Amino acid sequence: MKVVIHGKPFAETAGPFIQGMFDELEARKIGVFISAGFEKILRESGIRFTATRIFENPAELSGARLVVSLGGDGTLLETVALIGPRQIPVIGVNVGRLGFLATVAPERIKDMILALETGNYRIETRSILEAEANNMEIFGGVNFALNDFAITKTDTSSMITVHSYLNGVFLNSYWADGLIVSTPTGSTGYSLSCGGPVLVPNSKSLIVTPVSPHNLNVRPLVVEDSSVLSFEVKSRSNNFLLSLDSRSDIVDESTRLVVRKAGFVARLIKMRDDNFFDTLRNKLSWGLDMRN
Helix, strand or coil: EEEEEECCCCCCCHHHHHHHHHHHHHHCCCCEEEEHHHHHHHHHHCCCCCCCCCEHHHHCCCCCEEEEECCCCCHHHHHHHHHHHCCEEEEEECCCCCCCCCCCHHHHHHHHHHHHHHEEEEEEEEEEEEEECCCCCCCHHHCCCEEEEEEEECCCCCCCEEEEECCCCCEEEEEEEEEEECCHHHHHHHHHHCCCCCCCCCCEEEEEECCCCCCCCCCCCCEEECCEEEEEEEECCCEEEEEECEEEEEEEEECCCEEEEEEEEEEEEEEEECCCCHHHHCCCCCCCCCCC
């Protein structure tokens, strides 16, 4: 078995758990591919490891069975972007903060390795958003997101106007600080903080959520995930901020955007006792009531 490992800088308290993971992988003679950026972080942190391969290009991941993301939810999103359409299954170890997507606690790393080796886990398929622009290749061709696509203003004063179309039919002109298109996975992220609903991960829907809309009667909208959404943006600054998960860039308002469900999915590995509603209650205090 060959395992890919990717991560970001981690707190000193996480060091012993990460060292324990590499020791366990070596003891079980499991091959390890490490991303070049994370390899540098490991060396600077004094972590001892044996790597089958240090890779810079995802094309070098041939033969890898699964990917371990070491960090928080942002690291897992970055890992999904790294894998792209290869659809290699990913599991997240939470050595970050919230850990809503990266649900394996550091204390359970050995249990995780045993489960991965024996196949005692399940895989959840999660839909991916794909964005295209009329006049440029956005984000170097890594134009997809597991959580959400967002259009937001670039300054702190004037709102923007987002003219929106659903399957080519005019939907609405949103006078707001921005607009979010979210997958079911991303429904517990940025969209939720702007008043959007929570969707269970396997829902066949997308959420269109305005950010601080100027119209009181504008609310989030749930549409079929087969929908094609397109946008034209007007701004006093003649530009706006475009975001895909944790990546963002400023683009000119002449840019026209199209967002749809991608032709590939993210495959998230879950431990057998990992339950979405348990995570929702434990991480986001969903349904918390003193009477319970």
